Amino acid sequence: MRPEKFAALAFLLPLLGAILILPPLVLLPGGTASPLFGIPANIAYIFSVWLLLIGGAYALQRLSRQVFDTPSPPAQRASDD
Amino acid sequence: MISGPLVIGTAIAYVVLLFVLAYISDVRARSGRGALLRSPLVFTLALSVYCTSWTFYGAVGSAARNGLEFFAIYLGPTLVFVGWWFGLRKLVRIGHRQRTTSIADFVSSRFGKSAGLAVLITLMAVAGITPYIALQLKAITTSLGVILSPEPAGVLARSGDDVGLAFAIAAAMALFSIFFGTRNINANEQHHGVVAAIAFEAVVKFVALIAVGLFVVFGIGGGVAATYARAAEAGVNLDPAANFGPRWITITILSAAAIICLPRQFQITVVENADENHLKTASWAFPLYLLGMSIFTMPIAIIGLSLLPSGADPDMFVLTLPLTHDSQALALFAFIGGFSSATSMIIVASIALSIMISNHVVVPIALRMPALFGLRQGEGMTRLLLTSRRLSIGFVLFLGFVYFWQTSGSGALAPIGLISFAGVAQFLPAILAALYWRDATRQGALAGLLSGFVIWAYTSFLPSLGASSPQIADLLANGPWHLGLLRPQALLGLSGLDPLVHSVFWSLLGNTLALVFVSIATQNSAMGRMQANQFVDVFRRSDDEQKGFTRSQAPMNDLFVMARRVLGTAAAERLFEKFAPTGRDALQVDATPRFISRLEKELAGSIGAASAHVLLGQVVSGESVTMEDVMQMADEAHQIMEYSQRLEQTTAELQSTTSQLQNANTRLRQLDSQKDEFLSQVSHEVRTPMTAIRSFAEILLTHTSLSESERRNFVSTIHAESVRLTGLLDEILDLNALERGEELWSNEAVDPGQALDRAVEVCAPITSQHNVQVTIGNRPRGLRVHANFNRVCQVFINLISNAAKYNDSANPQLNIDCRLENTTFVVDFTDNGPGISPSDHGTIFDKFWRGKRNPDTAQSGSGLGLAISREIMAKMNGSLTLVHGEGRGACFRVELPILEEAETAAAASPNEKVTAGAGLPRDE
Structure with missing residues (x-):
C-alpha cells in the first residue's frame, strides 16, 4: 500500500468515529425499549462503535508496520539521556 | 466500618510503595537499565493520568445525574488517539525536534519564541488547573470520610470535608513531586521515576474499578441484564434525545481538546515520550483502557440509585456500595484506587505546572534582573531552576488547597472538571x-x-x-x-x-x-x-539543526561556563566534546551555527525556548548577526534566486521559440527551392514547344515563297506543339490540384477490370503503332473498388502508353496480370523494355522524370504522368509502386483495396460516401 493511501485510511478512522458518535447517527439505536443482551440499545451501540475504533486503530498499527518498513528516526532525547 | 488506623496505614503504605517504586525506576533508568520504562506499555499506562478521581468517583455521579454524558468524556480522547497519525504524531515529532518542555513552551516556541505568550499560557493553565487539583483533594477527603463513617450510606459528602486532612495530603504530594519531579533538570524534563509510579497507579485504579464493577453487577445486581432492568426504577436518564444533544457534542469536543491541551497530558504525551512509535500502541491501547474504565460506570450508578437511600452522594457509590454490602476489603481497595487516581493527577499536574512557572515566569524575570537572583552571567542557573520548581510545586498545590478550602462543601465533582476542561480547551x-x-x-x-x-x-x-x-x-x-x-x-x-x-x-x-x-x-x-x-x-x-545565532565568534569559555551551569557539568562536557575536533580539547569547538543551535536546543530542553534564546543571546550578542539580518539576507537571496529562475525560464522559452522558428525557416527554404526548381523545370518544359512554335511561325511570316505543302507541314507542327503545350499545362494544373489535396472527383464503387479493358482499348492505337504485343491474363470479375472510373483508366492508360513508348526491344511485349490478394486488387504491368536503372528507382515518381532511352520518342511525354498517377492512387487509398519484375523490363504494380459487399452498397450511393466506412479515403 502506498503511504498516501495509508494516510487516507488513518484520516478516515477518526472521521468515521466522530460521525458515528455524534447526532444524528447516535440517536438511531433508540433507548431502553430494545435491549441487546439486556444492555440498553444506545449503550450497546456506543460500546460497539468504541470497539470498532479500537479494532481499527489496532489494524492501522499493524498496517503501518507494513507500509513503513524503515523505522522512523529514534527520538533524539532517547540517545541523549 | 473500617478502622481509621487501618485506612490511614494502608494509604501511607501505598504512598511509601510509590516512593520506592519511583526511586528504583529512577536508579534503573540512570544506569541505563530502564528498557521497560521506555516501553509502549508504560507510556500507555502513564497516559491514563487522564483518568483522575473525577473519573474514578465522579463518572458514576455524572451517570446518576446526567445519564450517558460521561461517555463523551472518554470518546473525545478516543477519537484523538485513533487519529494519532494526523495530530499527535506531528505534535510529538515537533516536541522532540524543539526539545519542548511544556505546552506553554510549545506554543511560545512556535510563535517566535515569544516570552509573553508563554507567560499568558502559564497563567491560564494555573487558573484552569487549580480547581482541578482542588477536586482531587476533595475526592480524597470525601472518600476518606465515607470509608471511616459508621453509617456510610447516610453520609452526605458536603459535610465530610476535612481541611486538615486535605492539607496533609497536599503536603505529602508536594513532597513526592519535589522529590521525584525536580531531581534533575538536564534530561529534557523526563522523569522516569514519576512515570513508573504513574503507570503503576494506572494499573491499581483500573483493577480496583473493575473489581468494584464486577462485585456490583454480579454480586449485588444479579447479572448485566438484571442490573440494566433496574434502570427505570433507579430513574437513570437513558433517553437518546435528552442525552445526545448539544451538551453531548460540546463535551466530546472539550474532552478531545483536553487530551492534548491539559498540561499533564501534554507532559506525558509529548515531553515524557521516549519514542514516537509508542503512539502507535497507545492509539488502540489507550482507548481500550478508557473503555475498561467506563464499562461498569452505568451499572454502578443504577444499582446505587436503586439500592442506596435517596440522600446518598452518587459520587461515592463506588465506595458506599461495597461498604453497605459487607465487603470491607473491596471498599478499602476501591479507596486505594481512587486515592491513586487523585495522587497521580496531582503529581503530574504539579510537575508540569512547576516547569511552566519556573521556565516562563521566574527565569525570564531572573534574566532581566540577574543581581536580584544572584545570577552572574548564567551562574547559579541550576540552583535557581531547582529552587523555583520546588517552590512552584508547593505554590500550585497550595493554590489548589486554598480553592478547596474556599469552595469546601459545594458542588459535585463533574462540573468542576468540565470548567477546567473548558479553560484549557x-x-x-x-x-x-x-x-x-x-x-x-x-x-x-x-x-x-x-x-x-x-x-x-x-x-x-x-x-x-x-x-x-x-x-x-x-x-x-x-x-x-x-x-x-x-x-x-x-x-x-x-x-x-x-x-x-x-x-x-x-x-x-x-x-x-x-x-x-x-x-x-x-x-x-x-x-x-x-x-x-x-x-x-x-x-x-530531515535536518533538525536550526539556524539561530549565526556566524558567531562567541567566546567559547563563556558558552561553556553557561552551558555547565544550566545543563550540569557532565552533560555540558559531553555536548562540547561531541562537537570538538578529534583529539583536541572540548573548548576547541568551533562556534559553528550547527553547534550554537544545538546548544540552544539543549538549553531550551531545560529552561524553555524563549529563555534559552535570551540567555544565549546575552553571551553571543554583539558578535553575531541578528536574526532579523539573517532573515533579511535570506529574503534577498531568495528574491535573487527567484529572479534568476524567472530569467532562466524566459531564456529557455526563447530558445525553444528560436529553434522552432529555425525549423520553420529551413522548411520554408526547402519549399522555396522546390518551388524554384519546379518553376525552372516548368519553364524549360514550356520553352521547348514554345521555341518550336515561335520558329515555325517566324518562318511562315518571313518566307513568303513557301510551298503549300511546306506551309501545311509547318502549321501542323505548330498545332501539334500547341496541343502538347496545352496538355502539359493541363497536367501541371492537375498535379498541383492533387498535391494541394483538392477534391477533384468523387469515388464510387467501380469494377477495376472494366477500367482495365477500357484502358487497353484506348491504348490500342499506340500499342499497335509501336508494335507492342499486349497479353492480358485472366482477371477476377465483379470486384468493386472505391475509386473513380475515369481516373483509374487514366492511370492504366499512362502505364500502358509508357510501356509502349519507351520499349526499345525488337519484339516489344507488355504483360498485364491481375489477381486478388486477400482484400486487395493487384495489377502488374510488366514489359520487356530497357527497365529502370537502380539509380533511378528513387526518382521515377518525381515530376518531369522521363525515360531517355528511346530517341524516337524523346520529349514526347510531359514527365508528369507517373507523378500524377501516384497521387491519384493515393487518393483512392491504393498505391502505385515499381516492383522487381522478372527479366530485364520494368514492372509497375497497382494495388487497390476492394470493397466488402455492404460497403459496396453504401459506396454505390454517392450521398453516403462520407459515412461509408473507416477504410475509405478521406480527402483532407
Whole structure:
C-alpha cells in the first residue's frame, strides 16, 4: 500500500468515529425499549462503535508496520539521556 | 466500618510503595537499565493520568445525574488517539525536534519564541488547573470520610470535608513531586521515576474499578441484564434525545481538546515520550483502557440509585456500595484506587505546572534582573531552576488547597472538571494553528488566547463561584450594570442553552475569530516565520539543526561556563566534546551555527525556548548577526534566486521559440527551392514547344515563297506543339490540384477490370503503332473498388502508353496480370523494355522524370504522368509502386483495396460516401 493511501485510511478512522458518535447517527439505536443482551440499545451501540475504533486503530498499527518498513528516526532525547 | 488506623496505614503504605517504586525506576533508568520504562506499555499506562478521581468517583455521579454524558468524556480522547497519525504524531515529532518542555513552551516556541505568550499560557493553565487539583483533594477527603463513617450510606459528602486532612495530603504530594519531579533538570524534563509510579497507579485504579464493577453487577445486581432492568426504577436518564444533544457534542469536543491541551497530558504525551512509535500502541491501547474504565460506570450508578437511600452522594457509590454490602476489603481497595487516581493527577499536574512557572515566569524575570537572583552571567542557573520548581510545586498545590478550602462543601465533582476542561480547551485553536497554519502570527495567538480566556473566565469560571458570593449571584441574574445583554450565562441574549455549551461556544468562537483575524492583519516576525516553517513542515525536514545565532565568534569559555551551569557539568562536557575536533580539547569547538543551535536546543530542553534564546543571546550578542539580518539576507537571496529562475525560464522559452522558428525557416527554404526548381523545370518544359512554335511561325511570316505543302507541314507542327503545350499545362494544373489535396472527383464503387479493358482499348492505337504485343491474363470479375472510373483508366492508360513508348526491344511485349490478394486488387504491368536503372528507382515518381532511352520518342511525354498517377492512387487509398519484375523490363504494380459487399452498397450511393466506412479515403 502506498503511504498516501495509508494516510487516507488513518484520516478516515477518526472521521468515521466522530460521525458515528455524534447526532444524528447516535440517536438511531433508540433507548431502553430494545435491549441487546439486556444492555440498553444506545449503550450497546456506543460500546460497539468504541470497539470498532479500537479494532481499527489496532489494524492501522499493524498496517503501518507494513507500509513503513524503515523505522522512523529514534527520538533524539532517547540517545541523549 | 473500617478502622481509621487501618485506612490511614494502608494509604501511607501505598504512598511509601510509590516512593520506592519511583526511586528504583529512577536508579534503573540512570544506569541505563530502564528498557521497560521506555516501553509502549508504560507510556500507555502513564497516559491514563487522564483518568483522575473525577473519573474514578465522579463518572458514576455524572451517570446518576446526567445519564450517558460521561461517555463523551472518554470518546473525545478516543477519537484523538485513533487519529494519532494526523495530530499527535506531528505534535510529538515537533516536541522532540524543539526539545519542548511544556505546552506553554510549545506554543511560545512556535510563535517566535515569544516570552509573553508563554507567560499568558502559564497563567491560564494555573487558573484552569487549580480547581482541578482542588477536586482531587476533595475526592480524597470525601472518600476518606465515607470509608471511616459508621453509617456510610447516610453520609452526605458536603459535610465530610476535612481541611486538615486535605492539607496533609497536599503536603505529602508536594513532597513526592519535589522529590521525584525536580531531581534533575538536564534530561529534557523526563522523569522516569514519576512515570513508573504513574503507570503503576494506572494499573491499581483500573483493577480496583473493575473489581468494584464486577462485585456490583454480579454480586449485588444479579447479572448485566438484571442490573440494566433496574434502570427505570433507579430513574437513570437513558433517553437518546435528552442525552445526545448539544451538551453531548460540546463535551466530546472539550474532552478531545483536553487530551492534548491539559498540561499533564501534554507532559506525558509529548515531553515524557521516549519514542514516537509508542503512539502507535497507545492509539488502540489507550482507548481500550478508557473503555475498561467506563464499562461498569452505568451499572454502578443504577444499582446505587436503586439500592442506596435517596440522600446518598452518587459520587461515592463506588465506595458506599461495597461498604453497605459487607465487603470491607473491596471498599478499602476501591479507596486505594481512587486515592491513586487523585495522587497521580496531582503529581503530574504539579510537575508540569512547576516547569511552566519556573521556565516562563521566574527565569525570564531572573534574566532581566540577574543581581536580584544572584545570577552572574548564567551562574547559579541550576540552583535557581531547582529552587523555583520546588517552590512552584508547593505554590500550585497550595493554590489548589486554598480553592478547596474556599469552595469546601459545594458542588459535585463533574462540573468542576468540565470548567477546567473548558479553560484549557482555549489552547486548542493556538495549537492547531501552530501545527497547520503557517501564517498564524504571535499577535493572533495572543489575541485568540486572551479573548478565549476572558470569555471563559466570565461565562464559566465566574458563575462557578456564584454560590459563594451574593454580588456574583446578582451579576449572574442581571448582568453587569443591569445590562441584560451581558449576563454571563446568556451573552448577547443567547439564553436557553446549557451553561457549559454557552460558555464553550462563545469562548472558542471568540478565540478562533480573534486568532484568525489578527493573524491576517499582522505579520510574522523573522523568527516567527522561521519557527512556523519548522513546525508546519516538520515532516518535510530531515535536518533538525536550526539556524539561530549565526556566524558567531562567541567566546567559547563563556558558552561553556553557561552551558555547565544550566545543563550540569557532565552533560555540558559531553555536548562540547561531541562537537570538538578529534583529539583536541572540548573548548576547541568551533562556534559553528550547527553547534550554537544545538546548544540552544539543549538549553531550551531545560529552561524553555524563549529563555534559552535570551540567555544565549546575552553571551553571543554583539558578535553575531541578528536574526532579523539573517532573515533579511535570506529574503534577498531568495528574491535573487527567484529572479534568476524567472530569467532562466524566459531564456529557455526563447530558445525553444528560436529553434522552432529555425525549423520553420529551413522548411520554408526547402519549399522555396522546390518551388524554384519546379518553376525552372516548368519553364524549360514550356520553352521547348514554345521555341518550336515561335520558329515555325517566324518562318511562315518571313518566307513568303513557301510551298503549300511546306506551309501545311509547318502549321501542323505548330498545332501539334500547341496541343502538347496545352496538355502539359493541363497536367501541371492537375498535379498541383492533387498535391494541394483538392477534391477533384468523387469515388464510387467501380469494377477495376472494366477500367482495365477500357484502358487497353484506348491504348490500342499506340500499342499497335509501336508494335507492342499486349497479353492480358485472366482477371477476377465483379470486384468493386472505391475509386473513380475515369481516373483509374487514366492511370492504366499512362502505364500502358509508357510501356509502349519507351520499349526499345525488337519484339516489344507488355504483360498485364491481375489477381486478388486477400482484400486487395493487384495489377502488374510488366514489359520487356530497357527497365529502370537502380539509380533511378528513387526518382521515377518525381515530376518531369522521363525515360531517355528511346530517341524516337524523346520529349514526347510531359514527365508528369507517373507523378500524377501516384497521387491519384493515393487518393483512392491504393498505391502505385515499381516492383522487381522478372527479366530485364520494368514492372509497375497497382494495388487497390476492394470493397466488402455492404460497403459496396453504401459506396454505390454517392450521398453516403462520407459515412461509408473507416477504410475509405478521406480527402483532407
